[in-house]
Amino acid sequence: xxxxxxxxxxxxxxxxxxxxxxxxxxxxxxxxxxxxxxxxxxxxxxxxxxxxxxxxxxxxxxxxxxxxxxxxxxxxxxxxxxxxxxxxxxxxxxxxxxxxxxxxxxxxxxxxxxx
Amino acid sequence: xxxxxxxxxxxxxxxxxxxxxxxxxxxxxxxxxxxxxxxxxxxxxxxxxxxxxxxxxxxxxxxxxxxxxxxxxxxxxxxxxxxxxxxxxxxxxxxxxxxxxxxxxxxxxxxxxxx
Numbered sequence: 001x002x003x004x005x006x007x008x009x010x011x012x013x014x015x016x017x018x019x020x021x022x023x024x025x026x027x028x029x030x031x032x033x034x035x036x037x038x039x040x041x042x043x044x045x046x047x048x049x050x051x052x053x054x055x056x057x058x059x060x061x062x063x064x065x066x067x068x069x070x071x072x073x074x075x076x077x078x079x080x081x082x083x084x085x086x087x088x089x090x091x092x093x094x095x096x097x098x099x100x101x102x103x104x105x106x107x108x109x110x111x112x113x114x115x
Numbered sequence: 116x117x118x119x120x121x122x123x124x125x126x127x128x129x130x131x132x133x134x135x136x137x138x139x140x141x142x143x144x145x146x147x148x149x150x151x152x153x154x155x156x157x158x159x160x161x162x163x164x165x166x167x168x169x170x171x172x173x174x175x176x177x178x179x180x181x182x183x184x185x186x187x188x189x190x191x192x193x194x195x196x197x198x199x200x201x202x203x204x205x206x207x208x209x210x211x212x213x214x215x216x217x218x219x220x221x222x223x224x225x226x227x228x229x230x
Binding site for chain 1: 146148150152156157158159160163165170171173204206208210219220221223224226
């Protein structure tokens with residue numbers, strides 16, 4: 001079974017600074033997807049970024065980028081130029097590379113951006 | 116951008132009552148899911164649905180739960196006899212043929228409170 005571990009329950013960052021959220025996972029699969037989801041106080045689940053394991057290049061979406069280390073089974077999220085609206089819970093998630101498999105989530109990291 | 120729609124956004128029910136949570140997935144998606152998030156905890160998979168039948172379910176999805184797609188557009192989760200511990204946020208999600216092309220999209224959730 002797959003597991004996802006987020007070792008930082010809470011983090012804080014000053015506005016405009018950079019912060020990195022950690023995620024490690026355990027799997028015997030070779031092909032899979034990794035995701036970061038943002039959950040603001042409204043509790044909606046919003047996709048931040050997605051990484052395909054067969055791609056060596058790290059995914060980027062504007063101020064969000066990942067550091068994907070497949071051998072180390074590590075998938076960290078870097079948020080640059082942090083904004084107050086980035087304050088949320090962030091969940092790392094794993095999905096096998098098959099069409100109809102469920103997401104496995106970590107326990108989340110609560111990020112607070114401070115003005 | 117296409118959305119997954121969930122209704123109601125908040126439901127309060129008495130212990131022992133039946134509830135039906137409703138979801139309208141994105142129209143061209145093929146795979147449908149229900150997840151649960153107890154307050155302050157991680158998101159947990161309940162069940163996946165494809166081609167009008169359950170394709171996978173977790174150990175949480177016991178006999179008190181059922182899902183159906185009654186009319187080709189709605190996707191419902193029924194809890195037959197609610198318990199206090201069923202209080203949670205319930206998320207519906209849908210996915211197209213390929214994660215990379217059509218994504219894995221969550222609805223905004225239904226907050227279920229059992230009293």
